[in-house]
Amino acid sequence: MKLYYKAGACSLSPHIALREAGLAFEIEAVDLPTKKTESGADFLAINPKGYIPALVLDDGTVLTEGVAIVLNIAAMAPDKKLAPPAGSPGYFKLVEWLVFIATELHKSAGGLFNPAMPEEGKTMVKGLLTRRLDYVNQTLGKGPYLLGDSVGIADFYLFNVFSWLPRVGIDPAAWPNLVAHSTRIGARPAVQAALKAEKLI
Template sequence: MKLYYSPGACSLSPHIVLCEASLAHELVKVDLKTKKTEFGDDFAAISPKSYVPTLVLDDGEVLTEGPAIVQYLADLAPASRLAPAAGSFARVRLQEWLNFIASELHKGFGQLFRKPPAEWQEIVRGGLAGRLAYVAETLDRQPYLLGANFSVADAYLFTILNWAKWVKFDLAPWPVLDAYLGRVAARPGVQKALKTEGLL
């Protein structure tokens, strides 16, 4: 299978999952400005949404949307324990976190990359602060979002929290988030993904 990615973008999350689960894969870098792959192919012809992550399976099926992709990958490698079993309440809890990260954090940080007017930035940053306080409260009680075990939700959260430095969002009010980032970054699978994308 092929993962179409851009370094440091939200596609880092499934890239981490691929490495953590030791799943065979090929990476294809996409220039998000030109919408061309590193081989000069038109990315829009590969992915109708024209954004990463896009996973192309060996049978030609195309899967988009990070939360869907990471769950699919986790289910391919159940021994990795990156997601609770489908149909369990724990799996619903995982989906709750993935939806929260996508709608409340990913979209918030994404707006800051577009450099909105100062007044709107203040509103967005205030909203993010409230959401991050909630995340920090959870991580103050346990090492990962679902408890003792790293999951695909942590791969996603780690990716989005790393955007804070790029949009100058100060995480200092929540030291637990800094500790969490260090804990996740130290994982071998995460290190491998970061190095491959040139982020280390």
């Protein structure tokens, strides 16, 4: 399997999931402005959507969309219990979290990196993000992880997106339960290995 990624971007979530799952994989960086991969390949020929993450499975299938990718990774390593069993009540809570992170946190926070976004737009998005993060902070007070006692793919995705806040001018200290969650996830050996492989530490 090969994961196409950009250091520190939203591909960090599937990168961590692959390491937590103990699966065999390679990573290849993508230069997003030119759509060229590290080895000189045309990334648009791999993922016509032009964005990372993209995971090429061993049978050649190209899977895109971070949520689909991490659900597939969890399904490939059921013994690691990175997701509740498909179809169980816990599974639908997991999907609820993944969709919330993708649509309410990732895309909002991601937009703040765009230098073309006007200041009024940034203020509006930061207000929205603040309300969403208040909710996550409150929920995390009830259990160490998003689904309670069991760590999994939603926690890695949340860790990934939360790590962007200082870079977009938001002080994470406003959400102590989220900071504690991020510290807890960041200390995991698989997470440290992913950060090292992406040259982030």
